[in-house]
Amino acid sequence: MRDDGGASLHTSHRQLKQWAREITAAEPSFDAQKPLKWSSTPLIFDAEDHPDRTVAVGCLPLLVSPTIRNLRVNKMLVDGGAGLNLISPVVIKKLQIPDGDLEETGTFQGVNPGRSQPKGKVTLPVTFGGELNYRTERIVFDVAEIPLPYNGILGRPTLAKFMAAPHYAYNMLKMPGPLTIISVTSDKKDALICADQLYREAVAAAAAKAPAPAAEAPGGKKKPGKTSRTHSGKRTSSECCATVEDVPESSTDKSKRPRAEPPQTKKVPVREDGTGGAFTIGSTLDSK
Template structure:
């Protein structure tokens, strides 16, 4: 029985970006080669863009209701629905196909689809992020899926541009080294009737005074 392993044949020609480049592959989903598909072992669901879904000419009548979710972007996402589609990795002589449940939603990311940990478990796949390679047990031997090199740089660049454009307070935030603004000065509130009083001398003791309303007579 074959086992999943990596060797020198999987070593990339250039290791400059192995720590920052995403694992982007091109599997076949419902007989359509889907480029720019992110393999994300930390994702709890599988996403599919509506653009790719419409290219498959399946029809929205097969979509099932789906709940909103968080974590993909900074906003809550409301999917158009869920659909189960066959996904295939490998070649004609050695391939593996499993049904994958996708949530179809609009997401502002440079990917056409995202494969989460549930799909990796179903394919019994292992992701090697240093080699940017996906390994899957096939019927005759291990299926080695190399990352799509032509899309790696493009996706990483788009992600950094999107992150720079995101600001939780519309860009009005202090730099880490900037001191916080001083608190507003407290204003002393004087009652309105304080300006409506006057001092008068007591008849019995002229050296003493008393405050009375300005509108009152001294008598």
């Protein structure tokens, strides 16, 4: 999934130009060279992080359950391809945040067809880790309906703020902590539930687009329709230049060959006794 826009988008073209100057400058400014917080802490994935089961590696979503404000929110998708953070209005309602507290934000694209307009944006404290070793960062979320079985999406802005690294083969998220590395494993049950829901919705959508079956006439026979021949195992003469019986089933099947065409000419002797040679005439002409 690739979502971009919303609260993570630059606020003006002037700000974008400022970013471009800083990034492309031959000599970066002093402020641009400041090291990021937690950047000195290495994040390593090794055999100790290897899952005990390797079924469906890379197929299940990476779902985590951080504490947002004072609520543990499950089914939060970690998506490094998303350029913004999204949260469902249902979660906002459970957090008892009124719509009046939401700030104005821009549109984004990637979840729904075209561009989507969120209800607003809100900054919330997000916490990962345990009682002694935890991290809390203030994350800006766009509040929008998500046509997916998730309560929200944690995109690149969240990963950058926590200096976190996802590993999609191990389905794990790691980030620096005050005491040691904080490792967050994906919730397998939630991942299976969401994967099953996505599959069912895909099957239902495909069934809705499929053509309706032909109606049956009295007597149990199906009425002929425009699509009847598309379900037949043979093609009609209007669909190909020869009948199916004359065409090999594949390039290696030489058992079926095109019928030989009748000759277009014939030879007629010069004399009735057969002497004097012969000459060629059209097959439709009389020999005499």
